[in-house]
Amino acid sequence: xxxxxxxxxxxxxxxxxxxxxxxxxxxxxxxxxxxxxxxxxxxxxxxxxxxxxxxxxxxxxxxxxxxxxxxxxxxxxxxxxxxxxxxxxxxxxxxxxxxxxxxxxxxxxxxxxxxx
Amino acid sequence: xxxxxxxxxxxxxxxxxxxxxxxxxxxxxxxxxxxxxxxxxxxxxxxxxxxxxxxxxxxxxxxxxxxxxxxxxxxxxxxxxxxxxxxxxxxxxxxxxxxxxxxxxxxxxxxxxxxxxxxx
Numbered sequence: 319x320x321x322x323x324x325x326x327x328x329x330x331x332x333x334x335x336x337x338x339x340x341x342x343x344x345x346x347x348x349x350x351x352x353x354x355x356x357x358x359x360x361x362x363x364x365x366x367x368x369x370x371x372x373x374x375x376x377x378x379x380x381x382x383x384x385x386x387x388x389x390x391x392x393x394x395x396x397x398x399x400x401x402x403x404x405x406x407x408x409x410x411x412x413x414x415x416x417x418x419x420x421x422x423x424x425x426x427x428x429x430x431x432x433x434x
Numbered sequence: 435x436x437x438x439x440x441x442x443x444x445x446x447x448x449x450x451x452x453x454x455x456x457x458x459x460x461x462x463x464x465x466x467x468x469x470x471x472x473x474x475x476x477x478x479x480x481x482x483x484x485x486x487x488x489x490x491x492x493x494x495x496x497x498x499x500x501x502x503x504x505x506x507x508x509x510x511x512x513x514x515x516x517x518x519x520x521x522x523x524x525x526x527x528x529x530x531x532x533x534x535x536x537x538x539x540x541x542x543x544x545x546x547x548x549x550x551x552x553x554x
Contacts, residue, residue, distance in 0.1 A: 327474070352542070361438070361524055361545035362477075408476060412541070421492065422543060424469075426476040 320345040322411050322425035330431045331399045339394040339428045341409030351392040352410040352422065353383055362408060368392060379403070399432045406430075435460050438546035440525050446552045447515045455510040455549050457525030465528045465541065466508035467492075468500060470521040471548075477524065483508055515553045523549045 321344045331337045343349055350369060354362040366377025373385045383394045392409060409425040438459045447453060459466065464485045469477040469492075479492030483502040497519060499511045508527075512519060528541040 354545075359548075361547045362526075362543075364542050364544070367542060421479055421482065422541070424477040426474060 320411055320413060320423050322409050322423050324407075324409055324425035324428045326428050327426075328429045328431065330433065333401055333432050333434050334398050337396050337399045337403070337430065337432070339407050339409075339430060341392045341394065341425060343390050343392060343409070343411040345411050345413050347413055350412045350422075351383070351385060352412075353377065353381070353392075353394050354408045354410065354424075355379075356406040356408065356427075358405075365394075365407075401432045401434055404430055404432045437461065438525055438527055438544055440523075440546035440549050442549060443547065444550050446554065447512075448554050449516060451515050452511065452513050453515065454512075455523055455525075455551075456507070457509065457546060458507045459525075459527040459544070460506065461527060461544065462505070463527035463529050463544075464505070466502065467526040467528075467543065468498075468508070468510045469524045469526065470494065470519075471524060472521050480510065480523075515551075517553045519551065520553045521551060523551060 323342045325340055352367045353365040355365050356362045365381055366375050368375045368385045376382045381396050383392055385392050406427050406429050408427050410422045412422045441456045467482040468480040471477050478494045480494055480498050481492050481500040483489045486505045489500050501509045525546040526543040528543045
């Protein structure tokens with residue numbers, strides 16, 4: 319069965335410092351991997367996705383994520399955090415091979431708090 | 435384009451009441467989804483519709499029904515609301531993954547703003 323784990327409920331970072339939000343996954347075969355962000359009282363917004371190819375994926379708002387197959391991880395990173403990055407972040411996974419039964423599974427979310 | 439729209443934004447029900455949450459998308463997407471979001475549990479899939487005319491159960495379907503009215507609209511119905519259904523409900527849509535160049539394309543999901551439901 320496929321699953322996603324976000325081991326940290328909350329990550330606190332000072333503005334200007336690098337940030338990392340962790341995600342590990344379990345899926346049969348190769349994965350599709352996603353990061354979404356949720357601002358207060360809003361729906362989820364797509365940030366970036368990994369399909370195949372380069373292990374470093376660049377997305378919106380200066381975020382990037384690194385796919386590591388041996389560690390089954392897809393950590394979200396940003397070199398210099400902004401206060402406006404404070405939000406709830408979700409990692410998600412789906413098997414590479416599509417079937418009607420395969421669906422995207424979301425992690426439990428990590429709250430990122432950037433202090434000025 | 436409005437993207438994915440949901441109505442209502444807020445709703446308070448008494449136990450046993452029924453209601454329908456509406457969702458519409460104008461992106462010509464084939465697939466639509468209903469999720470619920472509860473603190474510490476992320477998003478859990480209630481029902482989805484891979485394409486017009488089909489619906490399937492997700493992770494937590496009990497107590498809900500859905501209707502894929504047409505390609506644009508996908509409604510979620512609570513026949514007899516219970517306090518355990520207090521949650522924030524999100525609708526999402528995506529293009530159905532397809533084979534292109536021997537590989538499956540991925541299905542980025544686009545979300546509506548949510549409906550905050552309280553059942554007393």
